[in-house]
Amino acid sequence: MKSWPKIGGALADYVDANWLRESPLKRRLREQTGKMRQAGMQISAHQGQQMALLARIIGAKRAVEVGTFTGYSALCVAEALGSDGKLWCCDVSEEWTAIGRRYWKEAGLDNRIELTIAPALQTLDGLLAKGLAGQIDMAFIDANKNDYDVYYERCLTLVRKGGLILIDNVLWGGSDAKLKADQRVELTLFAVGDGMTCALKR
């Protein structure tokens, strides 16, 4: 599998220095996670800010996250959903997500976030079984890369027309060519982190 460097350099440094609006709480979570051996899995502050803005642009109230880790992206998105919003999170690690849960509570956002510890496919199928097909405004896929195709298909069913599917790390997976040919969505790639695909359901 082809691997690519992270998008970075002078432009990323400039954005981080001049365009970040990160609350002290988010920064604390990012810095705590930054000390972990698995820190590289965390999205950047800039990516979190972009995701939150995308959620606000489409007026998202219901979102799904596949891959939560220590909860930084969930914190950014849940905040943007507003007080009547709901975010369903999928992860398999009690240990990592316990860190997120503490910060979500401190931010007063824990009541908007429903985290299920189970393989994401099982959780996504559970949401479909609850009748949430076409009811979700935004989905973020950021978990085990080998299942991205199946996560994408489930999320495409869950998301409404005009809803967004964000997919992290596409530059690592080589799935870009397949996505590019998918006529069910409008597409772009945000040059942030390892590259984040943004697919809008037609």
Ligand SMILES: C[S@@+](CC[C@H](N)C(=O)[O-])C[C@H]1O[C@@H](n2cnc3c(N)ncnc32)[C@H](O)[C@@H]1O
């Ligand atoms: C790249 S990290 C997510 C980063 C997170 N979005 C953030 O903002 O920091 C990937 C996560 O996917 C989770 N994961 C791995 N395999 C999974 C599976 N089959 N189902 C659900 N989650 C899984 C891992 O436990 C890990 O927390």
